[in-house]
Amino acid sequence: MGIVSVGYEGEDIDLVTNTNKPRIFVKKDSFIATAKNLIKDSDITLKIVDNTMIKSPLGEIIIVKALSNGFIKVAGPSIVKDLEEVVNKMINYGAKNVIIDGALSRTSLSKNKYSSTCVLATSANLNPDIFKAVDETKMFLNILTLPKTKIDFNQKKKPINSVDDNILIEDENNTYLYIKGALTDKTVKNILESYNATKKLTLVADHPSHILLSYKIYNHLKMLEVNLEVINDIDVSLITINPTSAKGYNFDAKQFQNLIQSNTSIKVINVLEVI
Amino acid sequence: MLKKEDLKRIGYSYFVNLLDVHTKNGLKEVKSLNLKTDEELFVIHEDLRKISLFFNNDFSVINIYLNHLFDIDLIAKKISNKEPLTIVEVFDMKKYLINTLNIINEIKTLDISFTLDNPGHLIDYLNENNTITNDFYIYNKYDDELFEVRELKQKLEKEYLEEHDPLLKQNILEERSKIVKAEKIIEYRCLVDITEVLSNNIDVILRIVKNVEMLDLMIAKVKITKHFQTSLPSFNQGISFKEILNPLLSKLVNDLGHDYQEIDIELESTVNLLTGANMGGKSSAMDTLLLNVILARSGFYTFSKEANVPYIRTIHFMYSKGANQSHGLSSFGNELIEIDKILKNSDKFDFVVVDEFAQTTNPKEGRLFVKALINILKEKKCSSFISSHYDNISQEVNHYQVIGIKENITNMKEIEHISKYMDYSILKTNSKKTPKQAITIANILLEDSDLLNQLEILIRSEKNES
Numbered sequence: 001m002g003i004v005s006v007g008y009e010g011e012d013i014d015l016v017t018n019t020n021k022p023r024i025f026v027k028k029d030s031f032i033a034t035a036k037n038l039i040k041d042s043d044i045t046l047k048i049v050d051n052t053m054i055k056s057p058l059g060e061i062i063i064v065k066a067l068s069n070g071f072i073k074v075a076g077p078s079i080v081k082d083l084e085e086v087v088n089k090m091i092n093y094g095a096k097n098v099i100i101d102g103a104l105s106r107t108s109l110s111k112n113k114y115s116s117t118c119v120l121a122t123s124a125n126l127n128p129d130i131f132k133a134v135d136e137t138k139m140f141l142n143i144l145t146l147p148k149t150k151i152d153f154n155q156k157k158k159p160i161n162s163v164d165d166n167i168l169i170e171d172e173n174n175t176y177l178y179i180k181g182a183l184t185d186k187t188v189k190n191i192l193e194s195y196n197a198t199k200k201l202t203l204v205a206d207h208p209s210h211i212l213l214s215y216k217i218y219n220h221l222k223m224l225e226v227n228l229e230v231i232n233d234i235d236v237s238l239i240t241i242n243p244t245s246a247k248g249y250n251f252d253a254k255q256f257q258n259l260i261q262s263n264t265s266i267k268v269i270n271v272l273e274v275i
Numbered sequence: 276m277l278k279k280e281d282l283k284r285i286g287y288s289y290f291v292n293l294l295d296v297h298t299k300n301g302l303k304e305v306k307s308l309n310l311k312t313d314e315e316l317f318v319i320h321e322d323l324r325k326i327s328l329f330f331n332n333d334f335s336v337i338n339i340y341l342n343h344l345f346d347i348d349l350i351a352k353k354i355s356n357k358e359p360l361t362i363v364e365v366f367d368m369k370k371y372l373i374n375t376l377n378i379i380n381e382i383k384t385l386d387i388s389f390t391l392d393n394p395g396h397l398i399d400y401l402n403e404n405n406t407i408t409n410d411f412y413i414y415n416k417y418d419d420e421l422f423e424v425r426e427l428k429q430k431l432e433k434e435y436l437e438e439h440d441p442l443l444k445q446n447i448l449e450e451r452s453k454i455v456k457a458e459k460i461i462e463y464r465c466l467v468d469i470t471e472v473l474s475n476n477i478d479v480i481l482r483i484v485k486n487v488e489m490l491d492l493m494i495a496k497v498k499i500t501k502h503f504q505t506s507l508p509s510f511n512q513g514i515s516f517k518e519i520l521n522p523l524l525s526k527l528v529n530d531l532g533h534d535y536q537e538i539d540i541e542l543e544s545t546v547n548l549l550t551g552a553n554m555g556g557k558s559s560a561m562d563t564l565l566l567n568v569i570l571a572r573s574g575f576y577t578f579s580k581e582a583n584v585p586y587i588r589t590i591h592f593m594y595s596k597g598a599n600q601s602h603g604l605s606s607f608g609n610e611l612i613e614i615d616k617i618l619k620n621s622d623k624f625d626f627v628v629v630d631e632f633a634q635t636t637n638p639k640e641g642r643l644f645v646k647a648l649i650n651i652l653k654e655k656k657c658s659s660f661i662s663s664h665y666d667n668i669s670q671e672v673n674h675y676q677v678i679g680i681k682e683n684i685t686n687m688k689e690i691e692h693i694s695k696y697m698d699y700s701i702l703k704t705n706s707k708k709t710p711k712q713a714i715t716i717a718n719i720l721l722e723d724s725d726l727l728n729q730l731e732i733l734i735r736s737e738k739n740e741s
Binding site: 028036039040043045046047048049050051053060062065067068069070 | 345361362363366367370409410411412425428429432436452455458
């Protein structure tokens with residue numbers, strides 16, 4: 001197993017929220033990419049496999065192999081290209097699977113180019129109201145699992161306007177609009193203002209990570225029965241829930257798990273039950 | 276010696292960027308402009324010839340090793356100071372030594388003037404056993420207690436995973452923490468010992484670093500010969516070049532879609548004066564010559580078919596900065612101070628290059644300043660190359676002229692294309708006059724111009740008067 005993070009993980013206290021964090025436990029023979037200055041803080045017996053020379057605020061990114069089980073702090077590269085390099089190196093050194101510890105703001109890492117599957121991790125931290133937390137998780141899940149469009153936009157080279165390079169394809173009953181770049185609240189508002197509602201509208205983004213909609217606008221699109229599709233879909237293979245919040249409240253673990261599971265066929269597990 | 280702005284102007288900075296030098300000190304040596312004696316150059320040339328023959332056209336393998344060279348100055352400094360290295364630093368040191376070994380194996384048949392010490396014994400010490408591996412950890416072989424502590428740690432880890440009672444699990448974790456602490460103490464002790472062993476070999480390490488950097492630079496010098504016509508200079512009297520080229524100017528001309536004209540230059544070991552038309556290439560010729568003289572005497576190949584550059588102690592260079600002001604002095608004031616300093620510090624082993632001195636003052640006085648400069652340089656027996664467009668300053672000096680505009684050119688409307696119509700060759704002449712091509716250039720550049728009309732009136736009037 002290889003482990004790499006886009007941020008800084010493994011510290012006892014979250015540097016942003018000042019709340020307790022679980023440490024990262026690795027098993028013997030795992031590969032870990034971490035910053036040079038964090039190596040001394042690990043309690044595993046470790047072998048240095050590579051100094052990637054990729055810079056990070058905590059020193060170069062080093063690839064180590066765990067010669068024992070133990071805890072380790074992980075800080076990986078912040079640039080996607082560097083992350084790809086580190087992942088490839090770990091695979092070359094013998095890691096059969098590599099876990100990229102991502103972030104909600106870095107869903108672009110879930111592109112097939114960098115990773116083959118994606119795990120959605122949600123927790124009570126999202127919202128103190130269990131139903132709102134479930135709804136927001138559902139929205140993220142729906143976006144991550146948007147279907148791949150059947151429309152070939154390459155057939156239609158001409159953009160509908162030269163400014164944003166969006167491509168419009170219409171048939172008798174449907175309008176398909178390919179949005180080049182990010183699909184934001186503002187883009188949606190502009191589209192809806194000029195949209196003639198006689199046909200069913202489908203907005204197509206390049207990748208789920210390009211859909212940056214607020215919960216409100218996302219629901220508004222659902223009410224208007226506007227479809228969302230993507231050119232490049234991703235595979236979500238697992239959903240993990242953590243029913244405890246670092247803010248001091250807990251959900252009923254079973255209820256949280258069941259509410260999310262009732263909306264998807266993807267397996268949902270409670271992380272506290274597998275530790 | 277030359278300032279940074281001078282080096283940029285003559286194309287030396289561009290040349291440095293062309294060189295594929297990987298090491299920091301290799302690059303430092305290139306930038307140091309360290310002029311060499313004939314004996315030093317002889318040794319360097321021998322090495323360059325051997326390296327050139329050895330690699331012929333294929334640098335692919337050596338490139339891989341050179342690309343992996345990184346700066347270990349800080350690590351070497353820590354070793355010298357016996358400051359314990361971290362595990363990553365030991366890994367970096369080991370990697371550097373393995374890379375050196377690869378380079379040695381690649382060039383082991385070469386009999387060059389500097390030898391690369393074989394770091395085999397140090398690599399062995401940094402390996403777990405007799406097999407060379409590209410990784411590193413603090414092996415049990417470094418300390419008798421390490422094996423025991425690690426065994427205990429693994430045993431506790433196994434027990435922790437098998438135990439289900441949270442309280443007992445916690446107890447195991449606490450016990451493991453003590454063992455981890457003991458392991459860390461022993462590992463630190465090992466790092467102190469490893470640093471000690473490396474510090475006992477610091478002379479070897481520093482010699483390896485220095486010589487690998489020299490080799491890196493030598494290979495960079497040879498690599499550049501694959502892209503240009505180059506030659507190693509001889510050291511006889513008088514500076515001379517055949518088909519000399521300046522890569523920076525060549526690129527600028529080629530980018531405009533024109534062909535760069537290589538020229539021949541043959542100077543004597545005294546004052547050499549260059550005159551020529553405006554835009555005729557005097558400054559380009561001086562920059563090209565100066566760049567190649569520096570390269571020749573610093574141990575590089577020159578960009579020429581043939582080169583001869585005798586021993587030079589120091590190079591002095593001054594060019595007219597036009598109407599710019601600095602330090603509150605006019606450009607002419609600055610030139611005077613600069614020239615005075617050059618004349619005070621130069622001797623017969625120096626090479627003085629002065630481009631268009633006193634061009635911004637009135638021609639009558641300007642000519643006197645240039646003549647005074649020439650007289651002093653002659654007295655000092657300084658080898659020099661002076662450009663000027665003043666008349667009657669060429670007595671008893673070697674006078675060269677840039678040919679300038681080719682004959683029968685009457686229509687040239689785009690100034691950027693002027694190089695198409697110029698002949699930049701330099702010819703030795705006995706004439707005391709400088710070429711008068713400014714009006715010819717005005718004629719072919721301008722059309723229906725008041726300036727041109729007025730010029731024609733004045734020329735006619737001067738002819739009538741004479």
